Amino acid sequence: MKKRSKDLLTKAGDYQAEIKELAKSPYTIMEVCGTHTVTIAKNAIRELLPNTVRLISGPGCPVCVTDSSDIDRYLYLAAQPKVITATFGDMIRVPGTDKSLQVLRAEGADVRIVYSTQDALELARRNPDKEVVFLGVGFETTIPTVAVSLEIAKREGIKNYSVLSMHKVVPPVLKLLAEDDQLAVNAFLHPGHVCSIIGIEPIEFMAKDYGLPGAVTGFDALDILEGIVMLLRQREEARSDIEIQYQRVVKAAGNPKAKNFIERVFEPVDASWRGIGLIPQSGLGMREEYSLWDAARKFSLPTFNSPETPGCRCGDVLRGLIYPTQCPLFAKHCTPMKPIGPCMVSTEGSCAAYHRYSQRSVD
């Protein structure tokens, strides 16, 4: 083995030893971000930890928290003539009440997977006789990239581009979790890339007002282990702060330029989170100045009153009340190939992450 791999292993071993030393009594940590959930599952980090330290997943997969009524709404839009739907690949298989984008596409709707909002803008430039609608799903990491595309569309007068904003912001859902009496979480691994944009000020209330320690954490296995060590040390020292483990990327002030883009284009609105419900000021709508590029206004979209998928416990999974494996449908009726709920569709959904990597260890 090369020296460097050995160093990494030694470091992992050191963290593991320190966790063992500090984990004298039960401690439950929620990892908020879907990308954390994937790293944890992939590296079998849960299995590496002593029994006293529990890791549970939170509501950090933007696809999974997109409300069924929003899904039915964009499916309605995607079926309109002359509309090209531009979307990140994660949304393609998400089932609505009776269809998905994939099914609509097979039926003839023009649905394109794009890698960035720049690609969606380019589609609009190249198809002046069509309406290109970008499906705005994501948290603060993604939202500035959508804001940039809207500023460019406005500046260049690209009138056949619009965005259906279903964006969500993280701090309000954290507050909801902190106030939930059912939730038994002692500390949080906060999402590193969201915080690279917003900084730590917007989440500091978690530590200050609710006494819940936090570590803003990166995305490889060592980052996660170090984040856990930082949280356990806080308990040892009877502190509750928001600390940054992911220092190579996250600055306390975040990325002010990106925050500015968000503020110029979007404004806070109440939003429904799948399985959780309405959370005040947790979504972003488009400001009046951008109404021409707001797909909801442009196409006078109706609102839908869509039922939750019967039997799916995604809402409880997203709030960290149960592990995916505790859903009676998990792996039996609901699999990544035939997903019943959104937590099984997105690769970052907790159910999908558990399914993919737990299957591997069973093999």
Add this chain to the structure above:
Amino acid sequence: MCLAIPAKVVTLKGSIAQVDMMGNERIISTDLVPEVKLGDYVLVHAGFAIGIIDDESAKETEELLLEVAKAYEEEE
């Protein structure tokens, strides 16, 4: 969905950069990090650089990623 990947800026023109992402070339937008310089390591999400990676740790990050990628290859 919030996944972001480190990459090194190879050329810069206006708000467009060409980056080296672990050996692959990509074109990205730098509107969110206008202060970026040639040779900087940036974090790329959905075709945009969303942050500049701290100088000292950037190299280490890339090495670590390459190391991990190699370890995976060896495993398979």
